[in-house]
Amino acid sequence: MRNRYFSSQPDTQRAAAELYASAKDLPLVCPHGHVDPRLFADPDYQFGSPVDLLIIPDHYIFRMLYSQGIALGRLGIPTLDSAPIESDHRVIWQLVCDHWHLFRATPTGIWIRDALADVFGITLKLNSANAMTIYDQIAAQLASPAFRPRALYERFNIEVLATTDAATDSLQQHIAIRESGWDGRIIPTFRPDAVVNIDADWRDNIERLGEAAGRTVHDYASYIQALEDRRAFFQSLGATATDHAALSAYTEALPAHSAETIFQRALKGAESSDDARRFTGHMLLEMARMSSEDGLVMQLHIGSWRNHNPAVYARHGRDMGADMPTSSEFTRNLKPLLDRFGNHGKLRLALFNLDETTLSRELAPLAGHYPILRLGPPWWFYDSWLGIMRFLDAVVETAGIYNLAGFNDDTRAYPSIPTRHDVWRRACAQWLAEQLLRGFIDDEDAYDMMRALAYDLAKETYSL
Amino acid sequence: MRNRYFSSQPDTQRAAAELYASAKDLPLVCPHGHVDPRLFADPDYQFGSPVDLLIIPDHYIFRMLYSQGIALGRLGIPTLDSAPIESDHRVIWQLVCDHWHLFRATPTGIWIRDALADVFGITLKLNSANAMTIYDQIAAQLASPAFRPRALYERFNIEVLATTDAATDSLQQHIAIRESGWDGRIIPTFRPDAVVNIDADWRDNIERLGEAAGRTVHDYASYIQALEDRRAFFQSLGATATDHAALSAYTEALPAHSAETIFQRALKGAESSDDARRFTGHMLLEMARMSSEDGLVMQLHIGSWRNHNPAVYARHGRDMGADMPTSSEFTRNLKPLLDRFGNHGKLRLALFNLDETTLSRELAPLAGHYPILRLGPPWWFYDSWLGIMRFLDAVVETAGIYNLAGFNDDTRAYPSIPTRHDVWRRACAQWLAEQLLRGFIDDEDAYDMMRALAYDLAKETYSL
Amino acid sequence: MRNRYFSSQPDTQRAAAELYASAKDLPLVCPHGHVDPRLFADPDYQFGSPVDLLIIPDHYIFRMLYSQGIALGRLGIPTLDSAPIESDHRVIWQLVCDHWHLFRATPTGIWIRDALADVFGITLKLNSANAMTIYDQIAAQLASPAFRPRALYERFNIEVLATTDAATDSLQQHIAIRESGWDGRIIPTFRPDAVVNIDADWRDNIERLGEAAGRTVHDYASYIQALEDRRAFFQSLGATATDHAALSAYTEALPAHSAETIFQRALKGAESSDDARRFTGHMLLEMARMSSEDGLVMQLHIGSWRNHNPAVYARHGRDMGADMPTSSEFTRNLKPLLDRFGNHGKLRLALFNLDETTLSRELAPLAGHYPILRLGPPWWFYDSWLGIMRFLDAVVETAGIYNLAGFNDDTRAYPSIPTRHDVWRRACAQWLAEQLLRGFIDDEDAYDMMRALAYDLAKETYSL
Numbered sequence A, B, C: 001m002r003n004r005y006f007s008s009q010p011d012t013q014r015a016a017a018e019l020y021a022s023a024k025d026l027p028l029v030c031p032h033g034h035v036d037p038r039l040f041a042d043p044d045y046q047f048g049s050p051v052d053l054l055i056i057p058d059h060y061i062f063r064m065l066y067s068q069g070i071a072l073g074r075l076g077i078p079t080l081d082s083a084p085i086e087s088d089h090r091v092i093w094q095l096v097c098d099h100w101h102l103f104r105a106t107p108t109g110i111w112i113r114d115a116l117a118d119v120f121g122i123t124l125k126l127n128s129a130n131a132m133t134i135y136d137q138i139a140a141q142l143a144s145p146a147f148r149p150r151a152l153y154e155r156f157n158i159e160v161l162a163t164t165d166a167a168t169d170s171l172q173q174h175i176a177i178r179e180s181g182w183d184g185r186i187i188p189t190f191r192p193d194a195v196v197n198i199d200a201d202w203r204d205n206i207e208r209l210g211e212a213a214g215r216t217v218h219d220y221a222s223y224i225q226a227l228e229d230r231r232a233f234f235q236s237l238g239a240t241a242t243d244h245a246a247l248s249a250y251t252e253a254l255p256a257h258s259a260e261t262i263f264q265r266a267l268k269g270a271e272s273s274d275d276a277r278r279f280t281g282h283m284l285l286e287m288a289r290m291s292s293e294d295g296l297v298m299q300l301h302i303g304s305w306r307n308h309n310p311a312v313y314a315r316h317g318r319d320m321g322a323d324m325p326t327s328s329e330f331t332r333n334l335k336p337l338l339d340r341f342g343n344h345g346k347l348r349l350a351l352f353n354l355d356e357t358t359l360s361r362e363l364a365p366l367a368g369h370y371p372i373l374r375l376g377p378p379w380w381f382y383d384s385w386l387g388i389m390r391f392l393d394a395v396v397e398t399a400g401i402y403n404l405a406g407f408n409d410d411t412r413a414y415p416s417i418p419t420r421h422d423v424w425r426r427a428c429a430q431w432l433a434e435q436l437l438r439g440f441i442d443d444e445d446a447y448d449m450m451r452a453l454a455y456d457l458a459k460e461t462y463s464l
Helices: A010-023 A050-054 A059-067 A089-098 A107-120 A131-142 A149-155 A172-179 A202-213 A220-236 A256-267 A273-294 A310-316 A335-341 A357-367 A385-399 A414-437 A443-461 B010-023 B050-054 B059-067 B089-098 B107-120 B131-142 B149-155 B172-179 B202-213 B220-236 B256-267 B273-294 B310-316 B335-341 B357-367 B385-399 B414-437 B443-461 C010-023 C050-054 C059-067 C089-098 C107-120 C131-142 C149-155 C172-179 C202-213 C220-236 C256-267 C273-294 C310-316 C335-341 C357-367 C385-399 C414-437 C443-461
Strands: A028-030 A158-162 A241-246 A297-302 A349-353 A373-375 B028-030 B158-162 B241-246 B297-302 B349-353 B373-375 C028-030 C158-162 C241-246 C297-302 C349-353 C373-375
Touching: A010 A414, A010 A443, A028 A414, A028 A443, A050 A089, A050 A131, A059 A089, A059 A107, A089 A131, A107 A131, A107 A385, A107 A414, A149 A158, A149 A414, A202 A220, A202 A256, A220 A256, A220 A273, A241 A273, A256 A273, A273 A297, A273 A335, A349 A357, A357 A373, A357 A385, A385 A414, A385 B385, A385 C385, A414 A443, B010 B414, B010 B443, B028 B414, B028 B443, B050 B089, B050 B131, B059 B089, B059 B107, B089 B131, B107 B131, B107 B385, B107 B414, B149 B158, B149 B414, B202 B220, B202 B256, B220 B256, B220 B273, B241 B273, B256 B273, B273 B297, B273 B335, B349 B357, B357 B373, B357 B385, B385 B414, B385 C385, B414 B443, C010 C414, C010 C443, C028 C414, C028 C443, C050 C089, C050 C131, C059 C089, C059 C107, C089 C131, C107 C131, C107 C385, C107 C414, C149 C158, C149 C414, C202 C220, C202 C256, C220 C256, C220 C273, C241 C273, C256 C273, C273 C297, C273 C335, C349 C357, C357 C373, C357 C385, C385 C414, C414 C443
Parallel strands: A028 A158, A241 A297, A297 A349, A349 A373, B028 B158, B241 B297, B297 B349, B349 B373, C028 C158, C241 C297, C297 C349, C349 C373
Antiparallel strands: none
């Protein structure tokens, strides 16, 4: 359906379709996501089965099935203790298709349907009867060279794709991509959470940080130096951004000696939970300081309570669809950071969160004033048609569109990337069509805004 | 107006009307509400005057009139001290009709208008001029056998109707209904708030609990046993669910000795407010444990600050339209309960609350993962056209519709039951029509979802 | 575009246009705003340059430009230390127009465009090329007698306009207006924040309060008496309302001796921050007490974190577009005030806030019960097309429209007043048209509601 998702009101549909047509062929700028760089390091990388490609990496899918009582092991999700799980991918695919009605009216349902149609040319409806036919059609295509990741990169018209990489990562895959001479642009993103958030694994990660940076990390000063070294290394391989996740947006400027004291306590495993909270808050501010110097765009993802379900975590580990949103606060929490860097000429801070109530109340007013701020697109549970509509409704009137960071797909599901951009572009076209037909904006405005939302803002925000 | 409430856009209206037509004659499943079982115990029960039927039991109506300065006594609302109130129901009806403009664009206005039209065949507009004519038309019909509750039960096409009953209730009315041989299905619901929330009346209620259970309740163990006995008794009379109300969703697993200690302090009237809060939180968890064993579906209604207006409470008592919503939190508060029972195969927990911000941020993500969770329909102030639209917009993209509990009317206003279901069905039809015309779902999806939302989900959630 | 902003669906547009037509020529009632009374005291007052008129007083405009890296000094915003700023207003105007795309789809963009068209007859689009032409057109008109404030008052069809004035203000401008014999109705509003909120300037303001009231303010009793005197003085010059701003809606009834103790500590500069918080909460309650006696309508604006950006505050002072919304709470915070005065027959309290989540959850339920409450229209960041739509969607189903305070423009941008009322009237017409076409209300309802929202409710709420 060419005009899918647009309003059924004829004038609006026509205007939306025209706006969409002006942007649909623009290259895809992917400044934030979780695709594995290995896909591109090996020119002959193959995806495995349809289940390997579409089910096992997609927690949107298996969380929904789990909510209806289907054990994760039946879906091929590995267990930490290597307990037996379903290994016949045809059985798994049939099980998923038997329950595909669960995804009616969900973004997951739409992404999979559109990706199957647009990438694989499959227009059969997913259901019990069609399951094996569709499986065979996907599997046949995955075996062909046209479905190697690099070939898809070209076909998807991707201009640049950023991965997300631990601060301690050797970036060997990225080096291999560069050395292969391939001309796709895959760049790393510096994600230091594991060496910044003091938890059970932190000391191990500090050790790895030292190894990666080639220096002993024994105090706060050497720790900061190691982080700066790693940032420079990431930049040398094309990184233009960092990424940070925290439960809360709490920031605090610790005096140097307090940072040192907490750091030393943590090295001994003697930190308190308050130490950890304050240290994270302090390091967000310190990362802003580094970004103000080296120009890496800072991304901040706030509000996810990781691994909320202890039974699932114990059995299957992290990223199992059991991360849960919490309420967020920015006006107060970000103030220490903004007091120090909010008016900085070089720093750029892109904010993402899982609490829509902050959009009109805090994020848009903040972004409509502070020069360093940009608002990231709707994240995670909100990366959906209605989520995008609510986002634009909530922020544009106060912050305009030029304080937005454009779109990023934030996915590990590589074949869904074009679909996700397509949904964003269609949603923006629909939103702008309403604005246009009601006379809030004129044609010139609408087409400029369409291009900005689809392409320009992401490039500009991330210095790409 | 046959297509009332649907979009005025012709395609959407047609699609909505067709979807609605497919579901409008399905039987009414009423798994949660507050109709008095006496209506059905006596085959010749009569409703009294139009004011007895429509005004005095409906706090939606008298709260609005009160907000514009009309004293409750003038509306026939009894006082606790038997101070004189208006007793001429014609005068009251005239007063209500003189101010009926206050209800423009409110669900109350719609329910009353639709109930008068659909149940009584009255299409005159409520206003000062028509007041007495309408009063007479209602009064005349109320006197006829066709307006006995049992006759209306048939005419309304109700399949099952659950009442809400104190844990200490003898269920004499329910027994009488059963013994009368009438084949309507009226079932009780186990509501233990008064013996779980430690307040001024708690000790009296514990005494009553012991009497009802036929055992001495002198310690925590006998208290738990009495509760389990009562649940079994309710089940023997057809109950399939329990219902719990709390200001907050706070849960906590107290060690057995702490539960005992608090229980004993409370028996002596020496509990602290923190004791009360923790005991309620603990008992929610304990009720989940019992439900995981006996299979009663657990309903949880969160966020109502009861009796917010002390002057009205002192004069008229509880349920006077002065209960007020508060902000709620679930991700953190429910975690102790979910840690223990969230993955249980038999337990089902239906959540209701008065804070719409939790819908997309907490409730839909939780329900889209935890097998035990279902989301109840919009409650109380949100049981309205726009409230339903916002609810579906906020939850379906993340949780789908199969983690919803369908509809319940939650009313003590018996004649409004068909109208409330009708508004829900129309709202769902309108919402699905948009999804259909925009290509998010296809015809098969839309009609299946329509039936599920109108009928199947309520039956399945409540094991009816 | 005659039907601008209405739905593009033909039936809805027609219905909206007809409803709007019925109300568009009603006089403007302006019960709350920040226009300087000097504009009216001097019959020959002139506005200065287009930048003086439209840019320098409008923090909506310069906050957006600042968010994109344009220093406030380049926009002619004065610095506290008289550091040099751009003084060529043509250069400033050109700079603003070069960046006018930032305001696409914002209310600021709409207000300026509509005000230029409707007040100045300028329909050229603001952009780099047109900047100087438009500047000259505005400047030429500002020089003519038709653009004196009093002439515009007539042309705008204003019926009454309230200013906002410090409790210590001499009201000399208001006296001058009265004495001039001009028949426009400009009335003061009593705003005591500076003598109620204990901060650095409080002691100076208390001194000024004593001077203004002509009595020594040396203790709590004389302080209260001085406030009552000032209120009576404001009333003698036509005031019908007071206005109060606070970060939180916290209220508390302090015992008289505690109020005295805090007052004395504050006079010595020895108050704690908790003292300040509690004193403000107490004084809100005390102001309600005074209003219950003298009949001044009480307005309460909650949730703005003033001067959030310390660098901007240090350089340019207050009201620089750096006030930020915070989350609010009313059900608990207002309870002490409502316990004492919520059912009062004479008091009226109009609530405004910057946290939309409170609208359906707290404010509408409270206003739909307590006789003293009215809900003010969307404030500040929400005084926009979508903000108004969300407001009506959130509150009307629960509180109806007759617990609303109608519209007020709350602006210091005098020439934008007609446009702001026009946007409100158009938004209400669109909202009512949807209600009408969907059959929630009928024609009689819709036209009555249109007039009430456009005109009657503001007059009635503010006793004008």
